[in-house]
Amino acid sequence: MTTSDVLLLPERNAWSLELTAAREKTLRRLAKAIKKDEPALAVLSPYVLGMHAEILDAPSLVIEDHGGIRLFEKSGDKAYSYRALLLADDDDLVAIGVPRNDGFEAYCRDWLGLGAPRLLTPKISGPDDSLATRCRLDANFIDSVTAHAEYHNGLNVLPYMGSWPIWELAGEIARNSRAPVRVIAPPPQLSLRVNDKIWFTELAQKICGQDATPPARPAHNFTNLCQITMDLGREYPSIAIKLPDSASSAGNLVLNSGEIRKSSIQQLYQQLNSRLLTLGWNGKFPLLVNAWENPIIASPSVHLWIPAIEVGLPLVEAIYDQHTSGLEREFDGATPCRLGQDWQFRLARQAFQLGRVLQHLGYFGRCSLDAIIIGADLERAQLHWVECNGRWSGVSIPLSLNRRLDRVHAMPFVILEEAHQQLAARELGQVLQSLESLLYQSGKRESGAILLSPGRLLDGTGFELMVRDASLDSAIDKGRKFVHQLGEIQF
Helix, strand or coil, X not given: CCHHHHHCCCCCCCCCCCCCHHHXXXXXXXXXXXXXXXXXXXXXXXXXXXXXXXXXXXXEEEECCCCCCECCCCHHHHHHHHHHHHHCCCCCEEECCCCCCHHHHHHHHHHCCCCCCEEECCCCCCCCCCHHHHHHHCHHHHHHHHHHHHHCCCEEEEECCCCHHHHHHHHHHHHHCCCCEEECCCCHHHHHHHCCHHHHHHHHHHHHCHHHCCCEEXXXXXXXXXXXXXXXXXXXXXXXXXXXXXXXXXXXXXXXXXXXXXXXXXXXXHHHHHHHHHHCCCCCCCEEEEECCCCEEECEEEEEEECCCCCCCCEEEEEEEEEEECCCCEEEEEEECCCCHHXXXXXXXXHHHHHHHHHHCCCCEEEEEEEEEECCCHHHCEEEXXXXXXXXXXXXXXXXXXXXXXXXXXXCEEEEEECCCCCCCCCHHHHHHHCHHHECECCCECCEEEECCCHHHHHXXXXXXXXXXXXXXXXXXXXXXXXHHHHHCCC
């Protein structure tokens, strides 16, 4: 089975989407201007040429490396590293950067029927090295991967994100191998940019209009940051300061504008400096300051596959409603979009055009675009784009897994995530035994809950879960039962 078989790439858009010749010319001209301003975006690989925009009929090295995302590069490793197994099959290699978990590996193989890929754990190098860097610096790891690539006459590198360390790793493999190597991800500088909230905000405004995002301004130094925060605080009830290269809500500092208005510029300086450093800010600018808008009717996420430009147009595969909690709107799950068809088509059309510009810039691979719909009701609501996930995500991985489990009729599914439980540590075997009736099992029970990663679940701090069933409502109900019973298990 090849990589493309496992990923089950969409063959057509889920909506009837097209571009007029005039609109295509406009989008192409915009991409050309962006590349002129930043020529490095067009560099496919500074390490090895010819490694981009193609999937070989060969095994993959699957690696979930979080090194390109601020505040996620360490905290996310234990929680999410094992999701790479969900995208791997028998002949594949999987790089794991956390302690091995034999129980979860057996669960993916025996309960989910995902095959038996070979797992490789690189040795520890520098304390701040990403997983991809650890792999590149481990000679035994490189030798094993090189031998595998040569035996199978090729290798795909399938990363979570096409970061610089990933491309350095792929280049090292290619230089040591006589077999072709391809990277299923965007070029490194483009990956950096599309995941930058400031860069994406400016792009969305250029493509969809100045009102296509929340009111936002970049701050280039601390004096600038304080002034922008005070200016926006006079107009909007809440303000968010965002680390532009963070993921989800981890890099968001949300402020009540009433408190901002009471502060002097010196008080605001001290408050922001302290709170940003506590958040994990490294002192670097620019930062993004935007209105933290309410009320939110929905938080849709549009999921695309962007092929090589000579292959065809971007493919809008699905739209999911993201569910969040807390002031910072932390992700805690997703369900298939329940907005009306007019709204879904509007989301898909704009995402399609955003994806087309990215494609003209050289983008290749998975991508999702997050938005919010704000207003008192849908008739008067506004659509605002907030973030580009130029990578795999907590929705796109289950999306591919769900289609992999049923290649003919993919069931509806929901995603549930929790990161703040305070329960006793758990044994995976006892979890499987106690909740067996609610769990999916290949060849035995085609609906049910699927564990996506073992870290939080076994620590007692939370879980990452997808639940598939014949209908969306029954999947939601089964998910609630699973979460309730999980909390009742005695250890």
